[in-house]
Amino acid sequence: MKTDTVFKRAFNDALSLVAKLEDGEPLPSENTLSAGLGVSRTTVRKIIAALAAQGAITGAGRRRAVAAARTKLRPFPAAETVSTSAQVENRFMEWMLRDNARPGTTINELELARQFGVATTGIREFLNRFQSFGLIEKRPNAGWVFKGFTARFALELFEIREMFELRSAEAFARLPDSSKLWRQIEALRDEHIVLLRDIDRRYHDFSDLDSRFHRLINSAAPNRFIDGFYDIITLIFHYHYQWNKHDERQRNEAAIGEHLAYIEALLSRDVSIVETACRAHLTSAKETLLRSTAG
Amino acid sequence: MKTDTVFKRAFNDALSLVAKLEDGEPLPSENTLSAGLGVSRTTVRKIIAALAAQGAITGAGRRRAVAAARTKLRPFPAAETVSTSAQVENRFMEWMLRDNARPGTTINELELARQFGVATTGIREFLNRFQSFGLIEKRPNAGWVFKGFTARFALELFEIREMFELRSAEAFARLPDSSKLWRQIEALRDEHIVLLRDIDRRYHDFSDLDSRFHRLINSAAPNRFIDGFYDIITLIFHYHYQWNKHDERQRNEAAIGEHLAYIEALLSRDVSIVETACRAHLTSAKETLLRSTAG
DNA sequence: GGACAGATTTTTCTGTATAAGAAACATCGG
């Protein structure tokens, strides 16, 4: 049966949304809520019904208003708001990166399903999508093999990444001065500076900034295959940052410095300077990843 | 329930294999057959049982021999030998490339399932894998959108293809003379020449040769992401060749000529000549594909 | 008549069931 994580997450969001309203204030229309919560009106109605059942909303039809009781309601636990697919992704990445799964391990759908507490369907779906990330291989009628998060993987990944990024960075540098991307990259530079100032406390915020920075560069000359490739990078780095705590602050501080140099290079519009800065950053990113691979 | 297409295909293969044996000759061992037919021994035993039931094999255990009746047996219809997933792929590619599906069309799992005569599970599995090919996009909880086999797609595809192929071709040209790839490419050159001689009759054999040629070049410096990208190319071209019959003979004849020039360039080991020949071929391949896109 | 809510229809998501096929284990003949 389908899970109701969409409902639960939206319910929690609705709760904080409703908390901001005054006592007795009319509830926004179902369509407004639907747009605001990012779910269909059907789900909105289910949320309204649930809120009404618990006395957080009074009235019916077009005459609904929020009641005082709304602030006392308990949201659903966060664990119940994550979809099966997200859960599988999390657990699988954890198994792979944190538990340092061995190259050559065969992956058993049924066993993973039991281990993760989901049905085999969810596992299969994940593995099928994940296949294109180059870390697992399908043996038709005979399961999957984990190829290993190895040095070879990191090297192949970075060979492509360098090709793509140099191409995009160059395209970026050649953008006309009128392009709105120039303003965006300046804004991103400021974000880097703010983060750097507070690096001791906020160093784990770098992962997200990193992803946004590289995607912005790619957007100078969009290509769906490059975007798709960045999905791999983003996924790997997201989980890698999350679990590899060794020297994290220093690593991120250094990377911010490289980004800033890279941004300055872009702003200079000088392609050869851009190339140097880009290469420098990618090389150090590669070293970092290599250090945490299995052989 | 699982289909028995593996059994049926292997049974048909076994039939032609057995036809080559003399009357009364002993049947090869189960392990030998297993290797020869590319299926497990379980399936081989099922095939032997079926053949025995129809009198094509006499004796049992270690004393099995082929009987005269073997030549009169009917193979299973070809349609029953293709797996659900292969069937879905076929039908979907047909829908996309031959029926010229409109960009922006929403894809309905249930409707496709009915249309293709399979369960929704099969459709979902295909779509999930196919997603990484850049032609469809998932809207969680709300189906899929077909992005269109458009000129933009072809251009983005060829931008990457050119990057990858130039890199691989250069690596190929720099291979030491001792590399066995030199002998392989010479063999491939000969295949091209043979095909060219008989082009009027065998022009549709080019698709396979094309794929093998480009994959050989990539193998000079293997990279899993490039291999994965070539899966896209191979799939698109396989079906494209299959259905776009316009000028097929001339197109393939011209492409063979380009390949031969490209191979000569590689054999010369001169990187700049290689680059020129590679670019020339890719440009003409791009033109061909562009001509058949939807807008 | 246009935004809104109520009711209904579709469609996706995800669990379960089961045959086909692979793989591991056991046995036997020479």
Next chain:
DNA sequence: CCGATGTTTCTTATACAGAAAAATCTGTCC
């Protein structure tokens, strides 16, 4: 003891079912 066959166990491929969520249709009120 080795290679073959017989037997058992385990895993994947695929159909099917039921609930959640989305989409659509319908009526109504300002």
